[in-house]
Amino acid sequence: xxxxxxxxxxxxxxxxxxxxxxxxxxxxxxxxxxxxxxxxxxxxxxxxxxxxxxxxxxxxxxxxxxxxxxxxxxxxxxxxxxxxxxxxxxxxxxxxxxxxxxxxxxx
Amino acid sequence: xxxxxxxxxxxxxxxxxxxxxxxxxxxxxxxxxxxxxxxxxxxxxxxxxxxxxxxxxxxxxxxxxxxxxxxxxxxxxxxxxxxxxxxxxxxxxxxxxxxxxxxxxxxxxxxxxxxxxxxxxxxxxxxxxxxxxxxxxxxxxxxxxxxxxxxxxxxxxxxxxxxxxxxxxxxxxxxxxxxxxxxxxxxxxxxxxxxxxx
Numbered sequence: 001x002x003x004x005x006x007x008x009x010x011x012x013x014x015x016x017x018x019x020x021x022x023x024x025x026x027x028x029x030x031x032x033x034x035x036x037x038x039x040x041x042x043x044x045x046x047x048x049x050x051x052x053x054x055x056x057x058x059x060x061x062x063x064x065x066x067x068x069x070x071x072x073x074x075x076x077x078x079x080x081x082x083x084x085x086x087x088x089x090x091x092x093x094x095x096x097x098x099x100x101x102x103x104x105x106x107x
Numbered sequence: 108x109x110x111x112x113x114x115x116x117x118x119x120x121x122x123x124x125x126x127x128x129x130x131x132x133x134x135x136x137x138x139x140x141x142x143x144x145x146x147x148x149x150x151x152x153x154x155x156x157x158x159x160x161x162x163x164x165x166x167x168x169x170x171x172x173x174x175x176x177x178x179x180x181x182x183x184x185x186x187x188x189x190x191x192x193x194x195x196x197x198x199x200x201x202x203x204x205x206x207x208x209x210x211x212x213x214x215x216x217x218x219x220x221x222x223x224x225x226x227x228x229x230x231x232x233x234x235x236x237x238x239x240x241x242x243x244x245x246x247x248x249x250x251x252x253x254x255x256x257x258x259x260x261x262x263x264x265x266x267x268x269x270x271x272x273x274x275x276x277x278x279x280x281x282x283x284x285x286x287x288x289x290x291x292x293x294x295x296x297x298x299x300x301x302x303x304x305x
Contacts, residue, residue: 058139071208075207075211077208094215096217096270097217
């Protein structure tokens with residue numbers, strides 16, 4: 001029994017170490033957009049996501065970004081941030097880990 | 108342990124209410140499965156925390172009436188935490204839809220920590236009955252301590268998914284506080300017992 005607890009302890013410590021890897025909170029993305037009056041419509045970003053081959057679950061405003069929750073064709077759960085004025089795909093997360101970032105985007 | 112009868116039934120009704128509302132919302136089509144992941148997981152973590160807090164509190168303050176009642180409900184809190192983690196898993200399965208997609212992401216740290224947390228809680232919940240308690244003897248208490256790794260893994264799972272430190276720390280802090288307070292109280296008591304200066 002003791003060894004089982006030891007294994008679990010290692011698992012917890014291991015997970016803690018993995019947590020120490022640098023990452024960006026996906027709630028902190030800054031797209032650098034102007035006032036909402038200049039934004040494209042929500043439906044357009046939905047279409048944009050659909051064009052990626054994704055199945056869109058939800059689109060919402062997050063800070064100064066459009067945030068899309070979607071599934072890729074392989075069924076991967078992803079969160080993508082689009083610029084609300086240019087509709088450019090800026091950054092994509094999969095389960096808290098960044099899997100895409102537009103060249104030069106620092107937000 | 109809670110006595111059978113009305114108080115226990117009312118207590119369980121209260122514990123089950125948020126879950127019932129989540130299921131009703133989901134069945135009614137008002138919310139997506141992904142929107143229920145957070146509330147169901149959070150309930151599981153909070154119930155685990157409540158189950159874990161009472162032991163140290165009794166060590167610190169002694170068994171008053173309030174703490175004794177809380178202790179009597181501990182098993183129910185733990186089993187309810189398991190029920191919410193099972194609900195969490197159910198919503199996850201609905202959200203992912205494909206088993207292949209679930210297996211595919213099982214290797215990701217934010218996901219396997221969640222699975223491991225669930226398994227530890229499952230093991231503890233499966234022996235949360237009098238028969239297992241009698242049969243396992245001293246090992247029963249050791250096995251019940253699986254709730255600690257379940258809780259910590261649950262917190263890490265939560266943290267890795269969104270990198271929001273606030274909620275993770277808010278749920279971890281009470282446990283750290285009571286553990287520290289218990290350590291200090293026990294040391295003071297031992298020192299007094301041995302006639303050492305405190």
